[in-house]
Amino acid sequence: MNEEFEILVFQANPEAKGERLDKWLSSVSQLSRTHIQKLLEEDMISCDDKQRAASYKLKGTETIVVQLPEPEILDLIPEEMPLDIRYEDEHLMVLNKPRHLVVHPAVGNWTGTLVNGLLAHTPHWPGINGVMRPGIVHRLDKDTSGLMVVAKTEPAQIRLSEQIRLRQAKRLYLTLTWGNWSDTKGAIDAPIGRHPKNRQKMAVVANGKEAHSDFEVLLSFPHVDFLKVQLQSGRTHQIRVHMAYLNHPVVGDSLYGTRPIPMQLEGQALHAYRLGFNHPATGQWMEFTADPPEDFLVALDQLGYSWAKGENTLDFHFIDGPDPVK
Numbered sequence: 001m002n003e004e005f006e007i008l009v010f011q012a013n014p015e016a017k018g019e020r021l022d023k024w025l026s027s028v029s030q031l032s033r034t035h036i037q038k039l040l041e042e043d044m045i046s047c048d049d050k051q052r053a054a055s056y057k058l059k060g061t062e063t064i065v066v067q068l069p070e071p072e073i074l075d076l077i078p079e080e081m082p083l084d085i086r087y088e089d090e091h092l093m094v095l096n097k098p099r100h101l102v103v104h105p106a107v108g109n110w111t112g113t114l115v116n117g118l119l120a121h122t123p124h125w126p127g128i129n130g131v132m133r134p135g136i137v138h139r140l141d142k143d144t145s146g147l148m149v150v151a152k153t154e155p156a157q158i159r160l161s162e163q164i165r166l167r168q169a170k171r172l173y174l175t176l177t178w179g180n181w182s183d184t185k186g187a188i189d190a191p192i193g194r195h196p197k198n199r200q201k202m203a204v205v206a207n208g209k210e211a212h213s214d215f216e217v218l219l220s221f222p223h224v225d226f227l228k229v230q231l232q233s234g235r236t237h238q239i240r241v242h243m244a245y246l247n248h249p250v251v252g253d254s255l256y257g258t259r260p261i262p263m264q265l266e267g268q269a270l271h272a273y274r275l276g277f278n279h280p281a282t283g284q285w286m287e288f289t290a291d292p293p294e295d296f297l298v299a300l301d302q303l304g305y306s307w308a309k310g311e312n313t314l315d316f317h318f319i320d321g322p323d324p325v326k
Contacts, residue, residue: 008066017060078120091156096290099145146272159280169277176251176269185216192235221303230319263299
């Protein structure tokens with residue numbers, strides 16, 4: 001065995017009989033199934049000294065040896081930037097992302113992203129799926145501000161991602177939309193996929209992925225409503241697409257709504273205000289809030305609602321109730 005690898009040894013027990021190798025290993029090692037499947041493909045895992053496929057069904061007697069390479073270093077430049085960190089421990093970080101900040105590097109945005117800033121804040125991130133990097137559990141659009149949780153370990157990323165997938169974590173947004181809604185609250189179930197003609201946009205399409213948004217109108221003004229929206233799924237541009245689909249696009253959204261803005265907004269009026277989840281290590285329910293950016297608050301003031309004076313007069317809790325989902 002190569003001395004540069006960490007060696008992990010697992011003994012299958014009778015209760016494991018019939019289970020897939022990758023699934024069982026994930027449950028006992030805290031490595032993700034994706035990472036385990038990659039290691040299996042690279043012949044870094046032996047099962048009774050033999051190479052097995054991820055789908056191999058255990059007999060319950062095998063000795064499984066995992067050669068775990070040192071995590072690869074993410075080939076990105078750490079960049080110092082101010083981070084509005086609301087909570088941090090050895091497992092995770094909760095931060096308030098400003099508008100105009102891209103979360104993850106991609107073509108056209110290899111620098112100046114949140115990940116670049118996180119790498120500068122904490123130089124030694126642990127390996128997540130074999131790569132030393134921050135664990136982005138969920139993203140916010142470049143021009144959406146608000147709360148995000150970032151995993152600092154692979155087990156934390158797995159558990160937080162599972163909470164989002166199972167709709168146990170809660171995410172509540174505040175937004176201004178054009179027009180006055182006929183219903184003061186409701187649910188939007190409309191599948192979202194890539195726009196058939198404009199590949200830069202998403203759209204409600206028949207063959208899209210399931211997408212569910214709950215909304216409640218907080219205040220109505222001439223031509224504009226102030227809403228809270230709770231995500232039950234997390235599709236790309238979900239709130240923006242759902243609002244535009246119902247002819248109530250987000251104010252300031254240059255991609256899905258092209259109306260001139262009568263307020264002094266620096267971008268779209270969409271902010272991730274409240275975030276709740278069970279701590280991935282302790283199971284304790286944690287809940288955070290972050291006020292909208294200053295220009296959003298100025299726009300509200302111009303419409304006739306003073307955030308500083310009137311915050312307690314409105315219900316900014318989760319739509320499905322304040323109690324945590326266990």
